[in-house]
Amino acid sequence: MSQPVYYLDHAAATPIDERVLAVMRPYFSEKFYNPSSPYAPAVAIRKEYEDAKHILAQTIGAKGDELVITAGATESINLAIHSVQGHIISSSIEHHAVLKAVESREHTLVNPNKKGTISADAVKLALRSDTELVSVQLANNEIGTIQPLRDIAAVVLAERARRVEVGDSRPIYLHTDASQGFGQIDVNVARLGVDMLSLNSGKMYGPKQVALLWCKPGVRLSPLVLGGGQERGLRSGTENVAGVIGFAEAARLAHKQRKSESVRLMEIRDTMQKKLVDAFGEMILLSGNQKKRLPGSLHISLPGIDGERLVFSLESEGVFLATGSACAANQGTRSHVLTAIGMSDAEADGSLRITLGKLSSEKSVAEATEIIIRHVKKEMERMHA
Amino acid sequence: MSNVYVGMSGGVDSSLTAALLVEAGHKVTGVYMKNWTQDLPGMRCPWADDLADAKRVAVHLGIDFTVFDFEKEYKQNVVDYMISEYTEGRTPNPDIMCNQEIKFKLFLETALAAGAEYVATGHYACTESGKLLLAEDDNKDQTYFLYRVTKQALDKTLFPLGNYTKPQVREMAEARGLITAAKKDSVGICFVGQIGMREFLSQYITATPGDVIDKQSGNVIGRHDGAIFYTLGQRHGLAIGGGLPYYVVGKDMQRNIVYVSRNLQDETMWRESVDLQSIHWINQPVDEQADIMVRVRHRAPLVPAKLYGNTVRFNEAQRALTPGQSAVLYVGNECVGGGIVA
Numbered sequence: 001m002s003q004p005v006y007y008l009d010h011a012a013a014t015p016i017d018e019r020v021l022a023v024m025r026p027y028f029s030e031k032f033y034n035p036s037s038p039y040a041p042a043v044a045i046r047k048e049y050e051d052a053k054h055i056l057a058q059t060i061g062a063k064g065d066e067l068v069i070t071a072g073a074t075e076s077i078n079l080a081i082h083s084v085q086g087h088i089i090s091s092s093i094e095h096h097a098v099l100k101a102v103e104s105r106e107h108t109l110v111n112p113n114k115k116g117t118i119s120a121d122a123v124k125l126a127l128r129s130d131t132e133l134v135s136v137q138l139a140n141n142e143i144g145t146i147q148p149l150r151d152i153a154a155v156v157l158a159e160r161a162r163r164v165e166v167g168d169s170r171p172i173y174l175h176t177d178a179s180q181g182f183g184q185i186d187v188n189v190a191r192l193g194v195d196m197l198s199l200n201s202g203k204m205y206g207p208k209q210v211a212l213l214w215c216k217p218g219v220r221l222s223p224l225v226l227g228g229g230q231e232r233g234l235r236s237g238t239e240n241v242a243g244v245i246g247f248a249e250a251a252r253l254a255h256k257q258r259k260s261e262s263v264r265l266m267e268i269r270d271t272m273q274k275k276l277v278d279a280f281g282e283m284i285l286l287s288g289n290q291k292k293r294l295p296g297s298l299h300i301s302l303p304g305i306d307g308e309r310l311v312f313s314l315e316s317e318g319v320f321l322a323t324g325s326a327c328a329a330n331q332g333t334r335s336h337v338l339t340a341i342g343m344s345d346a347e348a349d350g351s352l353r354i355t356l357g358k359l360s361s362e363k364s365v366a367e368a369t370e371i372i373i374r375h376v377k378k379e380m381e382r383m384h385a
Numbered sequence: 386m387s388n389v390y391v392g393m394s395g396g397v398d399s400s401l402t403a404a405l406l407v408e409a410g411h412k413v414t415g416v417y418m419k420n421w422t423q424d425l426p427g428m429r430c431p432w433a434d435d436l437a438d439a440k441r442v443a444v445h446l447g448i449d450f451t452v453f454d455f456e457k458e459y460k461q462n463v464v465d466y467m468i469s470e471y472t473e474g475r476t477p478n479p480d481i482m483c484n485q486e487i488k489f490k491l492f493l494e495t496a497l498a499a500g501a502e503y504v505a506t507g508h509y510a511c512t513e514s515g516k517l518l519l520a521e522d523d524n525k526d527q528t529y530f531l532y533r534v535t536k537q538a539l540d541k542t543l544f545p546l547g548n549y550t551k552p553q554v555r556e557m558a559e560a561r562g563l564i565t566a567a568k569k570d571s572v573g574i575c576f577v578g579q580i581g582m583r584e585f586l587s588q589y590i591t592a593t594p595g596d597v598i599d600k601q602s603g604n605v606i607g608r609h610d611g612a613i614f615y616t617l618g619q620r621h622g623l624a625i626g627g628g629l630p631y632y633v634v635g636k637d638m639q640r641n642i643v644y645v646s647r648n649l650q651d652e653t654m655w656r657e658s659v660d661l662q663s664i665h666w667i668n669q670p671v672d673e674q675a676d677i678m679v680r681v682r683h684r685a686p687l688v689p690a691k692l693y694g695n696t697v698r699f700n701e702a703q704r705a706l707t708p709g710q711s712a713v714l715y716v717g718n719e720c721v722g723g724g725i726v727a
Contacts, residue, residue, distance in 0.1 A: 312444040
């Protein structure tokens with residue numbers, strides 16, 4: 001019998017759902033046609049592709065023709081950011097896709113508070129008359145903190161109103177990287193009040209390297225990839241039909257199961273958290289906004305312990321999780337998120353990121369928790385030997 | 386039981402070294418030496434993977450693990466040395482310099498300062514009361530790279546693999562469940578990596594094209610893209626088509642000329658003696674005119690010779706003794722020292 005696997009890293013990657021794979025499969029073989037071809041079977045594929053985009057859009061409360069399909073969320077984010085010319089406001093705890101994309105632009109990075117929350121007030125303070133984009137993540141991929149996007153949207157809306165008032169035609173948009181959280185929390189473009197949204201198939205049990213950028217009608221994008229003019233000329237290249245079919249099915253399933261799944265994950269997460277706190281008491285530090293956190297997220301820190309050692313030691317028992325610090329003795333590889341929320345080096349180096357998801361049953365997480373506790377204790381004993 | 390710091394590179398040799406020392410009852414600390422590397426776009430630099438492998442093995446063995454950052458010193462003492470040697474027209478051996486300056490000097494000193502009583506590495510060599518001896522595995526023996534190490538360093542050094550062959554090492558690593566057991570051996574110079582020496586050097590040295598001259602006829606028979614890129618005895622990469630192959634038999638760095646010949650017996654290709662510079666003796670110098678054995682490149686056979694002052698006289702002429710490379714001297718199974726081919 002092979003060793004059981006306790007996968008606790010759903011924020012990094014998710015396995016493709018069997019049902020998703022099943023609907024994708026024909027598009028690799030008998031339904032291989034180029035949707036731009038003129039004959040009947042290809043025209044049929046075009047329709048199926050557009051229908052899938054429509055279903056996909058519905059899951060976020062949008063329309064199919066408001067989506068641009070990209071190869072991965074990094075591209076989606078880059079497309080959004082490179083579509084504006086003026087000043088950009090973002091946060092210091094965004095994914096590198098955002099941080100690197102804004103680097104070449106005039107930008108301000110807003111810092112979070114200790115819980116990792118980007119406050120609407122901080123965004124407001126960073127506003128300039130030439131600000132054209134605010135980009136704040138829906139939820140943080142490391143500590144799980146959910147951002148107050150609606151409040152931030154209100155700030156952007158007020159600034160837009162002010163500009164109308166004074167006759168300033170410069171646009172200002174709110175973009176969010178919603179790669180983390182779909183299927184766990186509500187992701188609806190109208191309720192969030194955003195103008196652009198990036199969504200990632202690979203984090204919701206769909207295929208990797210498929211993502212979308214949703215834009216409110218009226219937002220003008222400038223394409224990064226030029227060619228045959230697919231995706232309304234905003235992202236050229238033959239459509240990834242199988243990918244989009246899979247993405248749509250994954251989104252549909254995640255959307256449908258969202259409420260029950262979030263309750264389930266929260267219960268398992270809270271039980272795990274309690275066991276870890278009971279085992280390590282004051283030695284353990286819980287990070288992220290405990291109240292406004294993704295249901296599957298648990299970020300802990302054991303200062304003094306080397307998180308990377310634990311990752312390596314736990315992998316021998318099939319427990320896979322992440323740490324905020326690779327190669328602890330090496331400067332510069334500490335997570336920028338943990339540094340930004342004010343963690344000390346020891347706290348960051350001793351951090352473990354646990355992200356639960358579909359592979360996390362109550363039983364498997366209970367077992368994994370016991371293994372983690374055992375390995376942490378063993379490591380503590382080794383260090384004090 | 387001693388406090389031993391082991392240089393762990395993430396390869397199978399140093400992994401097993403650490404494992405054997407743990408089994409022998411020592412208090413072992415694994416150390417990854419972070420040396421200088423270039424980050425080139427489009428190239429995957431393997432050091433981070435190697436570091437992770439080294440640390441994985443350390444965790445598996447339950448030993449402490451740390452990183453010594455020698456980037457600056459490595460760049461100065463190894464990389465810059467290599468570049469300057471090439472600029473002078475010689476063909477240096479950076480591995481020898483790395484052992485002399487980094488592993489058996491800086492690493493040793495840093496480890497001792499941190500509380501180590503000994504350091505260990507996964508080299509295939511043996512030590513015995515301050516002497517450097519040939520490894521059990523003829524094919525893997527690495528004493529060629531170690532001849533510039535001092536006696537004082539050897540006194541503090543353990544080479545647990547010296548009595549094993551490479552296949553045995555892999556087997557033992559496998560038996561111990563070390564994840565590096567089947568990992569491919571690294572080849573070439575670590576910091577040059579996949580790009581190759583020519584491309585690497587081109588970033589630091591502006592090479593100017595020049596003439597390739599046939600030494601026998603004195604005629605210009607082609608062009609080269611920089612004399613620094615050529616090494617004595619080299620056959621390939623001359624871009625001279627047709628007929629018998631030409632070999633590099635000399636270089637004039639001042640005039641940027643590469644001399645080639647089709648004559649395999651060319652006198653500069655085969656030399657009965659060679660002058661050494663920067664001679665290093667691990668213990669006592671050998672007696673004048675004593676019978677010694679010499680190795681002129683890694684894995685080359687040991688050949689008999691005699692030493693006259695700084696001059697090695699071979700019993701039989703040797704091919705392509707390249708300036709900048711080392712001639713390493715042996716008496717019996719002991720590596721006694723050596724020098725750099727002038």
